[in-house]
Amino acid sequence: AQSVTQPDIHITVSEGASLELRCNYSYGATPYLFWYVQSPGQGLQLLLKYFSGDTLVQGIKGFEAEFKRSQSSFNLRKPSVHWSDAAEYFCAVGVRNTDKLIFGTGTRLQVFP
């Protein structure tokens, strides 16, 4: 069965520091992969997605993610975090031939000045 694991429930970083949020997936074929961000009281906004091709994907707000098939991972990175990046981040896998998304449990990011 398809599943997504985000091992880190909560991460705290200082503003300006680099960031990496981990995501591992379980899927029987080449997955569609997504990262979404949710600010408090808001819906989810797409940061970036991977369907095929270049395994390093650039997204909005300076985020990028790298698909590593050998590790079944799709980690999200940002070289320098801003205070406005404090939010909850969700990794998701898309089920092929449907539009369904299966979400991880999320990682809450806290940014200290």
Next chain:
Amino acid sequence: DAGVIQSPRHEVTEMGQEVTLRCKPISGHNSLFWYRQTMMRGLELLIYFNNNVPIDDSGMPEDRFSAKMPNASFSTLKIQPSEPRDSAVYFCASSAGTEAFFGQGTRLTVV
């Protein structure tokens, strides 16, 4: 486009009452999803429609929950009767096949 529109944004109701949540998807999107978000269970897919037809309702928790999509521009999620454990944020999302766009959610509190 105004995005996915959900109403109401907040709903407080008494146990046993009927609750109806509404969603207007983005025009031209042919898939619509209802998700529930709680601290304990995270984001759960309740049901999804494609071209107004329910495709997968395996996530609907029990018979008290029902969803309809009478046309391409409107969907409802109904809970009857509501229970305190239904308290959650309910999200509607729509998709044209590549990515899902989410509404701002309805925060439901059942007391």
